[in-house]
Amino acid sequence: MHAPPEGGSAPARRPLPQPSSSHDVLVVGGGVIGLVTAWRAAQRGLRTAVADPAPGGGAARVAAGMLAAVTELHYGEEALLGLNLAAARGYASFVEELEEASGQSVGFRACGTLAVALDADDRAQLRDLHGLQRGLGLESQWLTGRECRRLEPLLAPGVRGGLRVDGDHQVDPRLLASALLRAAERAGVVFHRQWAESLSVRAGRATGVRLTDGTGIHAEQTVVAGGSLSGRLAGLPAEVLPPVRPVKGQVLRLRVPKGLAPFLSRTVRAVVRGGQVYLVPRESGELVIGATSEELGWDTTVTAGGVYQLLRDAHELVPGVTELPLTETSAGLRPGSPDNAPLLGPTALPGLLLATGHHRNGVLLTPVTGDALAEALTTGELTPEARPFSPDRFAGPVNRAASTPRQRSTQ
Numbered sequence: 001m002h003a004p005p006e007g008g009s010a011p012a013r014r015p016l017p018q019p020s021s022s023h024d025v026l027v028v029g030g031g032v033i034g035l036v037t038a039w040r041a042a043q044r045g046l047r048t049a050v051a052d053p054a055p056g057g058g059a060a061r062v063a064a065g066m067l068a069a070v071t072e073l074h075y076g077e078e079a080l081l082g083l084n085l086a087a088a089r090g091y092a093s094f095v096e097e098l099e100e101a102s103g104q105s106v107g108f109r110a111c112g113t114l115a116v117a118l119d120a121d122d123r124a125q126l127r128d129l130h131g132l133q134r135g136l137g138l139e140s141q142w143l144t145g146r147e148c149r150r151l152e153p154l155l156a157p158g159v160r161g162g163l164r165v166d167g168d169h170q171v172d173p174r175l176l177a178s179a180l181l182r183a184a185e186r187a188g189v190v191f192h193r194q195w196a197e198s199l200s201v202r203a204g205r206a207t208g209v210r211l212t213d214g215t216g217i218h219a220e221q222t223v224v225a226g227g228s229l230s231g232r233l234a235g236l237p238a239e240v241l242p243p244v245r246p247v248k249g250q251v252l253r254l255r256v257p258k259g260l261a262p263f264l265s266r267t268v269r270a271v272v273r274g275g276q277v278y279l280v281p282r283e284s285g286e287l288v289i290g291a292t293s294e295e296l297g298w299d300t301t302v303t304a305g306g307v308y309q310l311l312r313d314a315h316e317l318v319p320g321v322t323e324l325p326l327t328e329t330s331a332g333l334r335p336g337s338p339d340n341a342p343l344l345g346p347t348a349l350p351g352l353l354l355a356t357g358h359h360r361n362g363v364l365l366t367p368v369t370g371d372a373l374a375e376a377l378t379t380g381e382l383t384p385e386a387r388p389f390s391p392d393r394f395a396g397p398v399n400r401a402a403s404t405p406r407q408r409s410t411q
């Protein structure tokens with residue numbers, strides 16, 4: 001790979017190789033996707049390890065945590081919808097199991113979502129989305145502006161209508177990552193708190209990785225779950241290199257003082273002048289406002305323009321937001337893929353699997369990814385709902401070159 005430079009000066013010389021250790025499964029990357037994979041694999045009795053200098057971090061530190069299978073539907077993503085809906089259906093029971101296994105809350109709120117429009121163009125776009133949703137048999141209800149404001153009295157008076165989607169909930173991704181880390185530790189997962197520098201391949205088979213300190217980690221099966229960095233692990237043969245790219249998102253965190261609660265009772269999102277903005281109110285009083293969508297490589301700078309855009313659009317939607325204390329600004333990288341869907345399961349290189357490319361739905365897709373990868377690691381087969389997301393669909397240089405990013409994402 002490469003591990004991003006660490007800011008300070010580079011080490012004078014390379015450390016001597018350390019003795020190897022061996023596992024059934026090694027997961028490269030300890031974001032929510034790597035952690036759920038490791039936890040589920042360990043539950044199936046596999047001796048599992050994770051390599052990551054800071055497990056529990058990654059994009060989940062920034063993400064809003066909307067579980068938005070229905071409101072995030074885009075044209076051309078019907079296959080992904082099936083996976084998203086499967087994840088949404090199983091989320092509550094996944095949360096129950098994870099909270100039990102970790103002893104920690106993940107801040108799941110079954111609060112639903114209201115998607116609103118502020119002008120005639122936005123309203124037409126939302127009407128169109130409603131038609132698509134209904135055509136696919138999804139549950140969403142059209143409301144007038146007045147009905148929207150009855151549900152959420154702090155909405156701007158100009159709201160022209162909206163969609164009430166009672167099945168799109170939310171979770172706190174930071175708490176989710178922390179609980180997954182704890183559950184994985186309790187299940188016996190070993191953590192190598194270092195960057196994996198390169199994949200080891202012997203006799204046409206992936207055999208583990210070499211860490212930055214030179215230690216060789218041997219594993220029967222290696223899962224690359226490195227988020228937006230997944231394609232940068234050195235030693236990955238070209239034919240299995242995941243076509244994943246970083247998609248930057250900036251997010252604001254505000255605090256609703258106790259006296260003002262409930263500020264909003266559900267997630268509220270909107271199309272404002274063609275752009276998207278969402279406000280996610282947590283039980284704790286935190287209000288998350290997101291998110292920009294920028295193709296700028298691995299840059300994670302919070303910019304004045306990003307903060308301005310989010311505040312301007314959120315203020316147009318819910319004017320009271322500008323009265324709230326702003327507690328944090330942050331930027332993270334979604335692991336984007338050419339069709340906005342994840343790459344799950346075995347690759348053409350024996351012993352190598354992928355769990356990456358979750359783009360704007362990685363928090364939602366955490367439970368189904370854990371199940372799919374655990375199944376693949378133990379039986380060689382993906383779960384039925386995950387089969388359309390095999391990395392095979394991008395096999396071959398022609399397909400890779402032809403794959404271009406779809407539309408702008410919002411989450």
Ligand SMILES: Cc1cc2nc3c(=O)[nH]c(=O)nc-3n(C[C@H](O)[C@H](O)[C@H](O)COP(=O)(O)OP(=O)(O)OC[C@H]3O[C@@H](n4cnc5c(N)ncnc54)[C@H](O)[C@@H]3O)c2cc1C
Binds near residue numbers: 031
């Ligand atoms: C602004 C924003 C808003 C979002 N909102 C939502 C939302 O509302 N709902 C939703 O479902 N999703 C949302 N997402 C998407 C979601 O956060 C991601 O899809 C998900 O977190 C990806 O998880 P991951 O584990 O695949 O990757 P990451 O979180 O990127 O984790 C990858 C990990 O791998 C490690 N790593 C990489 N390479 C190596 C290596 N060589 N060696 C060791 N470790 C390595 C990294 O250190 C990192 O810890 C949002 C994302 C952003 C940025």
